Amino acid sequence: MAKTEIDFDAARAELSSRIAAVAELVSPDILQPADLFFDLAGEDIGRRLMLTSGPDGTAYCLRPDFTLPIAAQYLASGEVGQTKSFGYLGPVFRQRDYGPFEFDQAGLEFLAPINSDKTFTETMHFAIEACALYGETMPRLHLGAVDLFETLLAKIDLPDVWRPRVRDRFGHDAAMGRLLDRLAVPDQFDGADDLPQSDDELTKMVAADMEAAGLSPYSGRQAEEIVARYREKQMLAKAAVPAKTVRILREFLSIAGPAHEQAFRVAALAKKVGIDLEEPLEKLMGRLTELKAAAPKIEVEFDAGFSPRLDYYTGHVFELTANKTGEVLASGGQYDRLLERMGASDRVSAVGCAIWLDRLEQGAMR
Amino acid sequence: MSSLLLAVPSKGRLEQDTRDAFEKAGLKIDRPGGARSYLGTIEALPEVTVRFLSASEIARELISGKIDLGVTGEDLIHEAAETGINQVVIAKPLNFGQADVVVALPNSWIDVTAMRDLADVASDFRHRHGQWLRVATKYVNLTRRYFSTHGIAEYRIVESLGATEAAPASGAAELIVDITSSGSTLRANELKVPEDGVILKSEANLVASKTANWSEDKKAQLQALLDHFRSGLGDATVSELTA
Incomplete structure (x- = not known):
């Protein structure tokens, strides 16, 4: 094992006291109901979970992160809407391609912060300083802006039915690329052409098919839903979405590189196509200016298509990567939709980050 | 001398097709105790031990290396473990069980x-x-x-x-x-x-386990067995096992 000047126990103690200085240190149960994670992230997270089941068939997993258990605890506390700050340091469990399945993470979760923007700044600097504690003084900062994309998507000329579908693929380059290809050059309509012309009759026909197959008319995909999508597919084959729309989306998503330059590229694109992105752009510029002043050594990259593929992220998102290896050392962001997705009656803003202690320690030994 | 452990499907159509395929290759499998016995022999290769197991059990045990060679479907290998396919060598498709x-x-x-x-x-x-x-x-x-x-x-x-x-x-x-x-x-x-x-x-395949304990004896038995199916198959499979 390589030598290091860093005393890991001392570094952990220091990190832990920094967390405790801004948040309440909590330690949610290691054994969590698996549904909590499946409900929020679907099958994508499924292959990462360490699963087990109880005698009554309930599926449990070892916590794969702290964010969801902390949010669940907050929801259950009945204090939803109240400003709370939580922090953690402890093991999480995930199946991964290499590395042990049990590893330590530390992090912060701010729920209903008074000023999300300021809290985001603090959270990001906390992560930057945590890296420095392990000798990584110049991590690369990878920045994304979900709000910028969501604003563009809301304002661009596109049939409404496509907006959520495009949104769902944000953060997944390959899937997004394929979807845009389809929008640009729609497939030949491949449905049968001997079907009834009237929606009414077609719906009756589908409902009859469903009945013949023993499908419930009340749950699952409904006949109207199927017919609506069938017609929409017919329409798309006849009239693609405007070529300009697909071009703008492609150009926007390709914007990545040194942050300041990219922010100007976004501004130029917005101006060229006449879509008002002023509010999220101003926020991005403010973020970059702050970073330049507070952490001048850090290389900041802005990537317009960067986002975790989880639809509860809403604002800026970031990743800190090791300068030499490119490994992700910390990640975080603003996720105002999480608590609502988990059952809160209103949107509750939230900001947080997670730090990969095992990678920081390994990096320090290289 | 350690002996090669071959597992074949224990019942139904798959069992019959497997035994037919082996017989065609000159390796008649005997099941002396009848359908209730879980052990068999091959007269042409007396040092090989034959076990009758379910096809999904064969997949699992190939991945964990408890058996050396088996007849099972690729679908079952994938399902037994996410990266299970990396622990085995598909030696030969057998043209049944499609x-x-x-x-x-x-x-x-x-x-x-x-x-x-x-x-x-x-x-x-x-x-x-x-x-x-x-x-x-x-x-x-x-x-x-x-x-x-x-x-x-x-x-x-x-x-x-x-x-x-x-x-x-x-x-x-x-x-x-x-x-x-x-x-x-x-x-x-x-x-x-x-x-x-x-x-x-998917179809039924002859599958060898990479994780099994391969002594020189067992490698020789594997080569002899596979060469009955096609000359040269033994060499090719053994070199893949150790790659």
Whole structure:
């Protein structure tokens, strides 16, 4: 094992006291109901979970992160809407391609912060300083802006039915690329052409098919839903979405590189196509200016298509990567939709980050 | 001298086809105790031990290295463990037990003809119904990988260990991933396969375990056995085992 000047126990103690200085240190149960994670992230997270089941068939997993258990605890506390700050340091469990399945993470979760923007700044600097504690003084900062994309998507000329579908693929380059290809050059309509012309009759026909197959008319995909999508597919084959729309989306998503330059590229694109992105752009510029002043050594990259593929992220998102290896050392962001997705009656803003202690320690030994 | 452990399917059509294929290769398998016995012998290769197991058990034990060589389907190897396929060498397809692992959905879904449609449907379903589209299957690993390749993330798997084709009608799931050989079960249940909905074309294979303990003796026995099927197959497989 390589030598290091860093005393890991001392570094952990220091990190832990920094967390405790801004948040309440909590330690949610290691054994969590698996549904909590499946409900929020679907099958994508499924292959990462360490699963087990109880005698009554309930599926449990070892916590794969702290964010969801902390949010669940907050929801259950009945204090939803109240400003709370939580922090953690402890093991999480995930199946991964290499590395042990049990590893330590530390992090912060701010729920209903008074000023999300300021809290985001603090959270990001906390992560930057945590890296420095392990000798990584110049991590690369990878920045994304979900709000910028969501604003563009809301304002661009596109049939409404496509907006959520495009949104769902944000953060997944390959899937997004394929979807845009389809929008640009729609497939030949491949449905049968001997079907009834009237929606009414077609719906009756589908409902009859469903009945013949023993499908419930009340749950699952409904006949109207199927017919609506069938017609929409017919329409798309006849009239693609405007070529300009697909071009703008492609150009926007390709914007990545040194942050300041990219922010100007976004501004130029917005101006060229006449879509008002002023509010999220101003926020991005403010973020970059702050970073330049507070952490001048850090290389900041802005990537317009960067986002975790989880639809509860809403604002800026970031990743800190090791300068030499490119490994992700910390990640975080603003996720105002999480608590609502988990059952809160209103949107509750939230900001947080997670730090990969095992990678920081390994990096320090290289 | 250590002896090569060969596992073959213990019952039904698969057992018979396996024994026929071995016999054709000049390796008649005897099951002295009849159908209730789990041990067999090959007269031409007396040092080989034959065990009769279920095809899915064979897949599991090949991955963990408890048996050296076995007859099983690729689908079962994938399903026994996510990266199980890396622990084995598929030595030879045996030309029987053909079956496809496919995505199947209701005929009434007239708007779905390909996986790209399903990606839209999954996304719409969650927004419209506030819940995930459900896929019933016992092929959890294959399903996750295939759906992910097609960029489909908005779904949940409902594990189903029998009569999967009935899941849409019973309301347990909206669609299924299942194995089919003739397609007749799917047709009987008014289910169809999208044009790119075939996940895996599987058949019975002779499969060797990379994780088994390969002594020189056992390697020699493996080579001798495989060469009965095709000359040179033994060498090729052994070099892959140790690669």
